[in-house]
Every structure is written in structure tokens, then in C-alpha cells.
Amino acid sequence: MHATSILSILENPGAAIQDVVERLGKEPGPQPFDLAVVFVSPHHAETLGPLAQVLKETGLVTHILGVTGETIVGQDHEIENAPAISLWAIRFPQGVTVTPVRLEATRQGLTGWPPETLAQHPTNQILILLADPFSFPTDEWLASLNTEKPALQVVGGNASGGHQPGNNRLALGSEIWETGAVGVLIEGPVRIRTVVSQGCRPIGHPLIVTRTEKNLVRELGRRPALEVFQEIFEDLEPSDQRRVLTGLHLGRVINEYQERFNRGDFLVRNVLGATEEGAIAITDQLRVGQTVQFHVRDADSADEDLRELLLSAQNSKPAAALLFSCNGRGTRLFNSADHDVSLIHEILGKIPVAGFFAMGEIGPIGGRNFLHGFTASIVLFESE
Numbered sequence: 001m002h003a004t005s006i007l008s009i010l011e012n013p014g015a016a017i018q019d020v021v022e023r024l025g026k027e028p029g030p031q032p033f034d035l036a037v038v039f040v041s042p043h044h045a046e047t048l049g050p051l052a053q054v055l056k057e058t059g060l061v062t063h064i065l066g067v068t069g070e071t072i073v074g075q076d077h078e079i080e081n082a083p084a085i086s087l088w089a090i091r092f093p094q095g096v097t098v099t100p101v102r103l104e105a106t107r108q109g110l111t112g113w114p115p116e117t118l119a120q121h122p123t124n125q126i127l128i129l130l131a132d133p134f135s136f137p138t139d140e141w142l143a144s145l146n147t148e149k150p151a152l153q154v155v156g157g158n159a160s161g162g163h164q165p166g167n168n169r170l171a172l173g174s175e176i177w178e179t180g181a182v183g184v185l186i187e188g189p190v191r192i193r194t195v196v197s198q199g200c201r202p203i204g205h206p207l208i209v210t211r212t213e214k215n216l217v218r219e220l221g222r223r224p225a226l227e228v229f230q231e232i233f234e235d236l237e238p239s240d241q242r243r244v245l246t247g248l249h250l251g252r253v254i255n256e257y258q259e260r261f262n263r264g265d266f267l268v269r270n271v272l273g274a275t276e277e278g279a280i281a282i283t284d285q286l287r288v289g290q291t292v293q294f295h296v297r298d299a300d301s302a303d304e305d306l307r308e309l310l311l312s313a314q315n316s317k318p319a320a321a322l323l324f325s326c327n328g329r330g331t332r333l334f335n336s337a338d339h340d341v342s343l344i345h346e347i348l349g350k351i352p353v354a355g356f357f358a359m360g361e362i363g364p365i366g367g368r369n370f371l372h373g374f375t376a377s378i379v380l381f382e383s384e
Contacts, residue, residue, distance in 0.1 A: 007074030068161025069356025157358025254366025
């Protein structure tokens with residue numbers, strides 16, 4: 001298995017395409033690569049189609065997936081608010097198949113799913129999915145998929161290159177779309193590991209939800225939710241109290257059958273505020289009986305969380321990685337640029353990495369696929 005990451009920050013579209021294609025053509029080994037994933041900044045949104053066409057015509061790549069993103073990750077850098085094209089390409093071991101997937105939400109329902117190959121291999125599959133957040137119901141589709149195909153892992157993100165409908169671009173092969181979702185289903189003898197860092201740390205202790213209403217958590221342990229939180233807040237160290245003021249979240253346990261709950265066992269959602277009656281509003285809908293715990297998020301917690309998860313993957317010797325980070329990370333969260341990609345290289349070595357900052361990141365937690373926020377969702381392709 002051989003992979004490469006190529007980053008061009010040239011402003012001229014034609015020169016940027018030529019730069020990327022020429023460097024890919026100089027990569028050692030037989031052509032074509034099995035898969036190329038292309039990430040382009042809004043400055044190069046209209047370049048995505050011509051680049052995909054050239055990659056096809058030159059025979060450098062068999063399958064192409066692409067998206068526009070606010071921040072582009074490639075090689076050692078996270079290019080924020082500047083022109084960039086990042087191309088990541090990989091040759092898989094013999095026997096691995098790549099199936100293009102095109103999804104679109106219509107009034108009649110979802111088209112393009114499932115692909116015929118999905119039923120042929122019940123395990124060892126992963127779907128890399130890129131979606132337009134204005135036209136594709138990523139969250140609802142993942143919830144349905146978790147029931148229909150529980151063994152399938154999905155990693156990717158929502159396009160962030162445009163902030164209104166019609167501004168994003170998605171590539172599959174040499175075709176370009178402004179709506180829906182595109183992806184590739186990878187299956188066969190390749191070892192793949194997912195790392196989903198929600199950037200949070202639990203505070204307080206686990207609690208049982210005893211009364212809810214839509215997105216309101218009214219009672220925890222048969223007491224007003226806000227009253228319970230206030231007690232937890234008073235017992236925190238001053239440093240954690242400050243973190244609460246800038247980033248309070250609530251995590252719900254995915255697997256209730258565990259005896260203990262640690263970092264990574266929770267699906268973390270934002271706390272929006274509280275009502276006069278003492279209920280807490282969150283970006284989720286909970287059920288009575290679920291276990292939850294409050295979390296805090298800041299730069300230190302996000303660094304610690306990603307570092308710990310990458311260290312747990314270190315012994316698997318990854319050969320390449322795709323990074324789908326949140327557009328609220330980068331220099332908006334950390335004191336320096338290139339944090340996530342630099343941490344991958346620090347812990348896993350100088351493996352080829354590419355990706356983008358998404359408007360919602362996709363990745364599995366507790367064996368189920370979710371759409372996240374403020375998360376770094378990573379797929380690692382492991383060497384044999």
C-alpha cells in the first residue's frame with residue numbers, strides 16, 4: 001500500500017492544477033492510484049471539476065472524490081482562509097474494491113442507496129462520505145443507517161466551502177454536484193481504524209435522565225437539571241469553572257451496559273442554555289433512563305483528547321490518514337496553526353495526511369455513526 005499527500009497554495013487555478021498533477025505523476029510505483037480525495041478552498045471551487053477531469057484523462061487515478069472546504073489540510077499544514085488544493089491518493093492491496101456512491105434527497109426519498117455491492121460483504125467495509133449540508137440530511141440518514149447496516153463505519157464531513165445553498169461543490173469521478181452527497185465504499189483486505197476526538201473532558205459524575213421534553217432535559221436524578229448542574233459547578237476547580245463559562249456540553253452514553261464510563265464513551269452535544277423552570281436545553285433529544293455527564297471543551301481538553309486517542313492507535317503503524325476536522329478548530333480554538341495535522345505527525349510519524357475543516361464531521365462513537373461538531377474525525381489506513 002502506497003499513499004501520498006500533495007498540497008498546492010498557488011493562487012492561479014491553471015497553475016495549481018498543473019502543480020498537483022505533475023507532482024502526482026512523479027510518485028513512485030505503477031499508475032493509476034486506486035483512489036484520490038481532493039479538497040479545495042472556496043477560491044478554487046470552480047477548479048474542482050477541471051482537476052478531476054485531468055486526473056481521469058491522464059490515467060493517474062481510478063476513483064476520485066472531492067469537496068470544497070473553508071480550511072484545507074495537506075502535508076504539514078492547515079490552510080485557513082487562503083487558496084489551497086490538497087490531493088491525497090492511495091494504492092490499496094490486491095483484493096480491495098472501491099465503489100462510488102452518489103446520494104440525493106428528493107421528495108420521494110433518498111436515491112442512490114444502498115449500492116449493490118453493500119450486501120455482498122457484511123463486514124470490513126467503510127464509507128467515506130462528503131455531503132452538502134444545505135441539501136442532504138446527514139444526521140437523519142446516519143441514524144437510519146445505524147439500524148439498517150450497523151456494521152458499516154462512516155467517516156467524512158459536510159462541505160464548508162460555501163455558506164449558502166448552491167455554493168458548495170462535490171466531486172465523484174469527473175462529475176461535479178452542488179447538492180446531495182458523494183462517497184466511496186471501501187471493502188476488502190485493508191485494515192482501517194477510526195479515531196473520533198470530540199475534544200471534551202467529563203466533569204462531575206454520571207447522571208440518569210428522569211424527565212425530558214424535546215431538546216429540554218428537565219430532571220436529572222429526579223431533581224431539576226439546572227439545580228444538579230449548579231452543585232457540580234460549585235465543586236469544580238476554578239480552572240474548570242472558567243472552562244464551563246466558555247464551553248459547556250452534555251454527553252450521553254452510547255453503550256449503557258458498561259460498568260464505567262470514560263472519555264470516548266459519550267456522544268457530546270452542546271448546551272444551549274437554561275429555562276426559568278430549571279431545565280437545560282441541548283442540541284439533542286434524550287430519553288428517560290439514559291446516562292449523561294457534563295463535559296467541558298477548550299484548547300487544552302481538545303489537545304489532550306486527540307493526543308490520547310492517537311497514542312492508542314500508535315502501535316497499529318498507520319500508513320496514511322484522512323482528517324475531517326471542525327471549522328471551529330484550527331486557530332479559532334488553538335493558539336497556533338496546524339494543530340491537528342501536526343499532532344498526527346508527532347505521534348504517528350510523517351504519514352501522508354489530507355482533509356478539510358467541515359461544517360459537521362462524521363465518525364463512529366460506540367459502534368454507531370454520528371454527525372458531530374467541534375470534532376476531529378480521522379480514518380487511518382494501516383500497513384500490513
